[in-house]
Amino acid sequence: MKTTDVTARLASFGGAKWDLHLSARQRIGAGADIIEMTIGEPDVPVPSELMQQAITSMQAGRTGYSDGRGEINLRQALAESYSTSRGRSFEPDNFLCFPGTQTALFSVMMGVAQAGDEVLVGDPMYATYEGVVAASGANLVPVPLSPEHGFRMQAADVASRITPRTRALLLTSPHNPTGAILGKADLLELCKLAREHDFWILSDEVYEQLVFEGSEFVSPLSLAEYADRVIAVSSISKSHAAPGFRSGWCVGSKAFCDALLPYSETMLFGNQPFIADMTELAIRDGSSVAAGMSERFSRRAQLLADRLEIETSLQVHRPEAGMFAMINVATTGLNGDDYAWDLLENGVAVMPGSAFSDSLTSWVRVALTISDAEFETALGRIISHAKARIGDAA
Template sequence: MRFADVTRRLAGLGGAKWAVYSEARARIAKGSDIIEMTIGEPDVPVPADLVSATVDALHAGRTAYSNGRGEAALLDALAARYSARWPRRFIPENFLTFPGTQTALYACIAAMAEAGDEVLVGDPMYATYEGVIRASGAEVVPVPLRAEHGFRMQAADLAARITPRSRAILLTSPHNPTGAILTKQDLQAIGELAMAHDLWILSDEVYEELVFDGVAYTSPLALPEIADRVVSVASISKSHAAPGFRSGWCVGPEAFCAALLPLSETMLFGNQPFIADMTTKAIRDGSSVAAEMTGRFQARARRLAERVTAATTLNVAMPEAGMFCLIETTATGMAGEAYAWDLLDHGVAVMPGTSFGDGLHHWVRVALTIEDSAFDHAVERIIRHARAHGAVRQEEAV
């Protein structure tokens, strides 16, 4: 039997990236003592009022078909939220709703690029980005995000990789897996390149409400000079601790959303009305859990950095937002992939940095989403493991 070429383009880009996570789950099921620090699920349940809103909508019969753009009340709520957030007026025609950020990314890339085109994206990158780009037929062009620049995309690195085939720049800010945030100056420089080369900017902003204290955040949506070429995607998965509801959206120019609408209608005809009703409440009321989650994640990142750097020669990159922290593994003599598998044998599951691109060859990603006692226990195991592999400070070795 013959398969479409998309299956070849996506081969190896699915579950293979999550092999350590899958193995950890399998060992736990067999009774192994392993602390999971792999995936980024919120550390609290879905707020009770959002569950109630969903159930109420179901009982009210909100189970009929929707439409390709989304339910009117949700579109109104999104327009009001973004108009209050950024110095622009947004209207319902600036939005389309989707089942989560992932679907929105897939659709937006499909509308921006195709076979023969190129999409520029920071390396490291979220694990599914390569897949959503390749699915369109376009080629992935990695732009290095360097530790010495705080893992923020630099305009010079981007400019060096732009070609006549370039069609879009995929940004993530706050970034997964590094937790870095692009500054206004970064975005302005990137925007100038986008205007000069007629490129789309697609900005994944799912972590927007998990920015740490003392850190400034802005979006390319806030820059009027590039408003006609910026599309953003987001969801309630992280901000409202509701990943399983799969409720997201894209926001962009009216012309873009109008062009994307037939694709959305072909794919899925919007999100379910009962979930749209819950999401409308979530957007209008704001998150009741984001601030406390963010405080816990920042505190855990700080404890991890302080304890590990005090006791070992491992390097911890402090994030500015999000649910993750990075540990550089060079001091152990192991690259990130080998380190993650070896650490799994010592009772802690983390993600190899190479699951997010070649730029994290000597790093691992650590989730900050487990409760404090388990988190602290895992940190002690990481320290013991590092010492066993010679990553010990000189004063402790004598």
């Protein structure tokens, strides 16, 4: 039987990028001694107060159908929180609620781009972005993020890729996989281009609360003069260590949310009321775990960089936020894919950089989310492996 064009467009965006991660999981399940540093699972459980709120709400009968926009109590909490953090006024109708950032971004993309359009995306990029753009029928136009510029998007690189078909620029700040953060000056230049050429700014802000000391997060939503063309997506997955609850949202102008609502209702019809109650508590009380995660991830990234750059010739891009660090493994004589599979045989699983871009063929991404004890053991294995490989390459 024949399937639709969208299945064909997405056929190459399946799970192949995660083959090494899945292989590591299988080997661990069979008893292999492998330290997993592949994906960004928070290193703490869901806070007990959030878990209890979800249970209490279920027991109170908050298990029925939801408001199609998302429960009003949650949207009111989001409006108050964003009004404070972005320095301008938001109302509940500036929000639509979804099961996680991924669903929010997918829906937003379907609302701004279609066949024949172009979407500018920083390259490297999170692994699902290609599929999100392809699902809409639009063409993804990569904008290089170079290590020479700290993996921060440059307005000149964006400007050179704008065409009459450009409909959106997708930003990720803090960035996955590199941990880079765009500053206010960067965002102003990009927003000026968006206004000049009449395209949307889409902002994935899921790592907003995992910013390391000495760095600062700025949202394009705080630039009031560009408010009509900025749409952001986020969730409690990272900030509140609750990825399995799938609770996210988009925020934009009321006109955009009104226009997207029928699509959202056709697909989802709102989020679960008991999860909305849990998320309201998370938003109103703030995160009890984000600061601790930021401190630990920053410290581990610093340790990784210091030790690898002192004891080996591997180079580490020092992240400003998030759950990951990038390692340039070119001096081993292996590309990132071969290095990652070879390191797996030596007891550490990391993600090949090619899962995020062809520009990262000499890089791997390392998760900072394992315990300190495991991290120390993994560092020892990475260093021993590098010394052996660099010796062979020499």
